[in-house]
Amino acid sequence: VSDGSRSSKPPRTHSDRYKEAVRATHLIASELADISDEREFEQMLQFVLSQWRNARQSKRTGSATGTAAGKPVDTAGHEPVVLPPIVSPKSPRIRRASESRDLSLSTAQISKIKLERAARSSSDNSEADEDLHAEDEADEDVQEEEAQDDAAPSEYKHGVNIKLNPKARKVGRPGKKRQKTAAGERADRVWFTAAEEGRRLAGEVTLIALADSLDAEQPGLEEVQRRLGGVLVKYTSAEKKRPLLKSLKSPVLNLDAFYLLPPLLLKSCIRLLPFKNTNDNPVTLDGVEPTPTSGPMEVVQIKDVGSFSREQIETFQRVTHMKEQVSLGLDLYKWILQDALPALPAELHATAEATAAAIVSSYPFASIDGLPKVAEYCYAMLYRATPPTWLSDACIRALCARLVSNYPSARYGGLQTRLFETAKKSPKTKRSKLTGCTMAEDIAQRVAVQVEEEGVGTIMIPVNFDNAHWCCIIVKVDAQRIYCYDPLNQSEYLNAVLQYATSLKQQALSSFEVYALNTPIQFDLFSCGVFVCWAFIRYVVQGAHRDMSKGSSLIRRRFELFYFVLTGK
Known part of the structure; x- marks a missing residue:
């Protein structure tokens, strides 16, 4: 690289010089770290330190005498830097240069230099024992060598001429895109x-x-x-x-x-x-499934x-469902202590506190005592008793199971469901019109058998519409009546339930009459399951509460329903 090209470049900043110095020292450190021999590593380390120490000492003396002697000073940072000769008695290159230099010196100067070298070698041997005096001795050696260089001919005063190529590839891993x-x-x-x-x-x-x-x-x-x-x-x-x-x-x-x-x-x-789980590949519950082959x-x-x-x-x-159930369970625990407890009479406060403690100490998917050993009959189904959540079909079927277990005259007819996908829309009202509601044959046959049994008084049939609303059909055997109940008392759902009741009458109960119930009426959008459950309780249990008004009464009915499903009391 010519001097003219270097002079056109801007001077290096302190940060640029620091980066170049770090790169050079990293290369030296990586080479030193690869030396496995401890003795060789120590020798190389001492050599590098002595070279750097000599260079620093030369720079100090050169800065004091360089300007006065008329030596060039590197002010721009890019000019060729003339370094003084690096003095080290252990360096073979410097030793050969000094020997060749001795040939042109006088006999007195040669003997003087040999005596000084002998003194330096003795000081280097003592440097391994006393590190504190080594730097002072090295400073004296450098000063003596500089004096010798001044006394030597001019052709031997030139040092190493270093020129850095800015286009050289840097060693190390490539940089990253920080953004x-x-x-x-x-x-x-x-x-x-x-x-x-x-x-x-x-x-x-x-x-x-x-x-x-x-x-x-x-x-x-x-x-x-x-x-x-x-x-x-x-x-x-x-x-x-x-x-x-x-x-x-x-x-x-x-x-x-x-x-x-x-x-x-x-x-x-x-x-x-x-x-x-399909007909072609069913899931086996009573055996061990075959190990899947590689495919x-x-x-x-x-x-x-x-x-x-x-x-x-x-x-x-599975884990997401578990986290959701835990959240609902803790909400139920808070609801019992904050809302249900103040609405209950004083004699039931201890019962409510014990129930809340039982809820928080139970696993969400643990089975409930007194109910059939079904996976759905667990504590998690009770978590939906708190507003504004809806009761699931498992909770309603568990209530029917409790009523059948405690009252021999009660029977569970089955769950009738209806989806809106097949419903027709009225062109005038733009609403779904539920038509063609026919009772399922298995439910009708089961009800026909239950009516003929001795001592049966009430048959309960919950009806669900598109997983969004609960209604019910109650069959009173003694009165030979079929009651239809819609908590919202809307004509759309009530007419659909009447169609189911009429279909049940035509299939199994021809001598029964169909009646519609319009009380009590639901006043919110999430309590339909609670109203249906209490409709079953009122027609099975004599003297059950009928107050479902808004406020503390509905809160008490919710807690009583929850407690009855949990304990059967």
Whole structure:
């Protein structure tokens, strides 16, 4: 590189000089670290330190005498820098140069230099024992050598001429794009730390192991909430992405996923998976399923998220459902102590507190004593007794099971359901018109058999419309009447229930009369299940409460319904 090209470049800043110095020292340090021999490493380290010490000492003396002697000074930072000769008795190159220099000196000067070198060699031997005096001796050596250089001929005064090539490739790994790569790495580190903390709280390293351990131990709500607290919801920004179902032979899966997918994205994945229990491939409950052979695997792929197997998606859904039930259970615990307790009479306060304690100390999926050993009859179904949640069909069927168990005259006819998908819309009102409501044949046959049994007084048939509204049909055998009840008292639902009752009459109860009930009326949008349950209780239990008005009365009815399903009292 010519001097003219260097003079056109701007001078290096302190930061640029620091970067170049760091790069050079890193290269030297990496080479030194690769030396396995301890003795050789110590020798090389002392050599590097002595070279740097001599260079620093030469710079100090040169700065004091260089200007006066008329030596060139590097002011721009890019001119060729003339360094003084590096003095070290251990350097073979300097030793050869000094020997060749001795040939042109006088005999007196040669003898003087030899005596000084002998003194320096003795001082170097003492340097290994006393490090504190080594630097002072090295300073004296440098000053003596500089004096010798001044006395030597001019052709031997030139040092090493160093020129740096700015186009040379830098050694080391390439730089990173700080805008995206570094930000992504920081986010990954945050999620990794959160996942490790979640594993520590859960006591397990995988989601399926966590769910299985909770089912085996069955702790209380607070313990379940603590262990599930570290399982976070990830990829919330990808909630509206479209998953794809593929059949791959050797898929690459996210096996270490200790997080949950967003609710909408998880529902899309569940809808995408085909039914596992089919007529061609049924799930065996009383035996061991065959081990699946090697073949294509169902994989759900989500862009920018990853690939998951059916087992992983089902585990996500299982843990998500468990977290939702724990939240509902704690809400029920608060509702009993904050809302139900003030609405109850004083003699029932201890009962309410004991019930709340039993709820918070029970596992959500633990079975309830006194009910059939069915998976749906668990504590989780009672969590929906708090407003504004709807009662599920499991809770209504559990109530019917309690009534049948406590009162021999009561019977459960079955659950009649109707979806709006096949309903016709009226062109004038633009609303669904429920027509063609026919009672299911199995329910009609069961009711016909129950009516003929001795001692049967009441038959209960709950009716559900599109998982959105509850109605009911009550058959009184002694009075030979079929009662239809809609808590909202809307003509749309009431007419549909009347059609079901008429169909039941035509199929099994020809001598019975159909009547419509219009009291009590529901005044909100979520208490239809509670009103249907109390309609069953009033027609089975003599002298049951009939006050369902808004306020403390409805709160008391809710707690009494919940307590009756839980204890049967």
